[in-house]
Amino acid sequence: MKTCLVVDDSKVIRKVARHILETLEFSVEEAEDGRAALAHCENAMPDVILLDWNMPVMSGMEFLRALRRAESGGEPKVVFCTTENDLAHIRAAIEAGADEYVMKPFDRETLHSKLQIVGVA
Amino acid sequence: MEVSSSSRRILASLLETRTGQQLAVNRNWRIDTALAPIMREHRFENLDHLVTKLVTGSSPALTEQVIEALLNNETFFFRDKLPFDLLMGGPLKRIETARAAEKRIAIWSVGCSTGQEAYSIAMTFAEQEVRWRGWKIEIVGTDISRSAIGRARAGKYSQFEVQRGLPVMQMVRWFGEEGEGGWQISQKLRDMVRFEVRNIVERPPEPKQFDMILCRNVLLYFAPDMRRLAFSRMADALAPHGALMLGAAETVIGQTDRFVSDAENRGLYVPAAAAAAASRRVA
Numbered sequence: 001m002k003t004c005l006v007v008d009d010s011k012v013i014r015k016v017a018r019h020i021l022e023t024l025e026f027s028v029e030e031a032e033d034g035r036a037a038l039a040h041c042e043n044a045m046p047d048v049i050l051l052d053w054n055m056p057v058m059s060g061m062e063f064l065r066a067l068r069r070a071e072s073g074g075e076p077k078v079v080f081c082t083t084e085n086d087l088a089h090i091r092a093a094i095e096a097g098a099d100e101y102v103m104k105p106f107d108r109e110t111l112h113s114k115l116q117i118v119g120v121a
Numbered sequence: 122m123e124v125s126s127s128s129r130r131i132l133a134s135l136l137e138t139r140t141g142q143q144l145a146v147n148r149n150w151r152i153d154t155a156l157a158p159i160m161r162e163h164r165f166e167n168l169d170h171l172v173t174k175l176v177t178g179s180s181p182a183l184t185e186q187v188i189e190a191l192l193n194n195e196t197f198f199f200r201d202k203l204p205f206d207l208l209m210g211g212p213l214k215r216i217e218t219a220r221a222a223e224k225r226i227a228i229w230s231v232g233c234s235t236g237q238e239a240y241s242i243a244m245t246f247a248e249q250e251v252r253w254r255g256w257k258i259e260i261v262g263t264d265i266s267r268s269a270i271g272r273a274r275a276g277k278y279s280q281f282e283v284q285r286g287l288p289v290m291q292m293v294r295w296f297g298e299e300g301e302g303g304w305q306i307s308q309k310l311r312d313m314v315r316f317e318v319r320n321i322v323e324r325p326p327e328p329k330q331f332d333m334i335l336c337r338n339v340l341l342y343f344a345p346d347m348r349r350l351a352f353s354r355m356a357d358a359l360a361p362h363g364a365l366m367l368g369a370a371e372t373v374i375g376q377t378d379r380f381v382s383d384a385e386n387r388g389l390y391v392p393a394a395a396a397a398a399a400s401r402r403v404a
């Protein structure tokens with residue numbers, strides 16, 4: 001079973017994402033900001049990370065840069081999942097090492113297709 | 122909303138005579154949800170009133186609107202990625218060899234809906250710039266739905282449509298932002314594709330002979346004889362070295378004798394006549 005870490009400060013979004021991911025047979029972990037997510041990753045690298053942009057304490061971008069610098073931090077696939085829906089943000093995310101990008105709102109089909117594209121579903 | 126059985130029968134026969142599509146018995150729900158916006162727009166109190174208006178034949182525009190609403194237009198970029206990649210592998214190589222002299226390839230997307238399939242093909246070619254330099258790649262998308270073809274030509278997609286199936290790298294490369302939440306496909310890709318309103322059982326579009334035909338998720342709800350007719354139209358339009366691709370849940374087996382499975386490429390089909398000629402050569 002593949003593991004997915006959902007990083008989002010919204011409990012509702014985490015719940016929705018968890019539900020979809022579990023139907024896609026992922027084992028799901030949650031973190032409410034970038035720092036908590038980093039702590040998770042130090043413990044065990046997930047196969048894929050679903051990452052929000054704007055979060056208190058540590059934003060998605062700060063988390064991603066820190067992750068990609070960390071030992072084996074290049075391994076997880078990172079899928080941004082955010083309401084920042086313009087090309088400038090998307091380009092910046094790719095440059096920082098994101099593998100895919102989901103613009104909110106999203107549904108099961110969209111998330112599934114993006115997870116297939118990065119090769120984890 | 123209740124759909125009376127007589128209204129249902131009339132709508133079903135209207136749809137089938139115009140498009141070949143049969144309204145499945147268990148799709149009652151689709152009728153009222155699909156027609157709700159039209160009912161509101163024209164202020165019909167109930168479905169029977171709408172159907173009565175259709176039966177008098179006094180409003181062809183309304184009839185067309187109703188038919189289009191009953192069609193399922195679902196599609197997305199790079200649908201069924203694995204067989205799609207397969208098609209763009211071996212079979213495309215075979216076509217490339219066969220067309221090496223004239224350097225011209227024609228591809229027909231039948232029942233192309235809002236164009237995602239045709240543009241996925243265009244992207245695939247555009248991303249192999251060196252290989253296809255000097256070639257003329259002609260991609261034609263046809264669909265019976267005028268509104269779908271209008272949208273395909275415009276090449277403008279919602280946020281929901283643009284991210285379904287399409288890798289973000291390709292989105293960034295081939296789309297620009299257009300207004301609030303809209304995404305416009307590049308002119309370069311639009312120039313590679315032509316769209317026409319056309320019923321599949323009519324004559325094929327120009328250039329009449331194609332190297333690849335994709336007809337996916339269109340014939341699913343056709344009656345068997347209409348399906349056979351559609352297959353023979355496509356067989357007439359496919360070059361002997363060509364390939365046919367159907368939807369993931371579709372097959373030619375038991376539907377037509379004009380196509381056979383491509384022995385080397387699962388899920389793809391080749392003209393039966395060409396396959397027979399090839400096996401005679403081997404024998």
Ligand SMILES: C[S@@+](CC[C@H](N)C(=O)[O-])C[C@H]1O[C@@H](n2cnc3c(N)ncnc32)[C@H](O)[C@@H]1O
Binds near residue numbers: 195319338
């Ligand atoms: C479900 S969509 C499939 C779109 C695309 N081929 C795909 O697989 O993603 C089916 C399309 O077939 C079109 N269609 C239905 N009957 C047709 C006919 N008789 N001739 C041409 N197109 C037809 C519908 O308008 C609709 O856009």
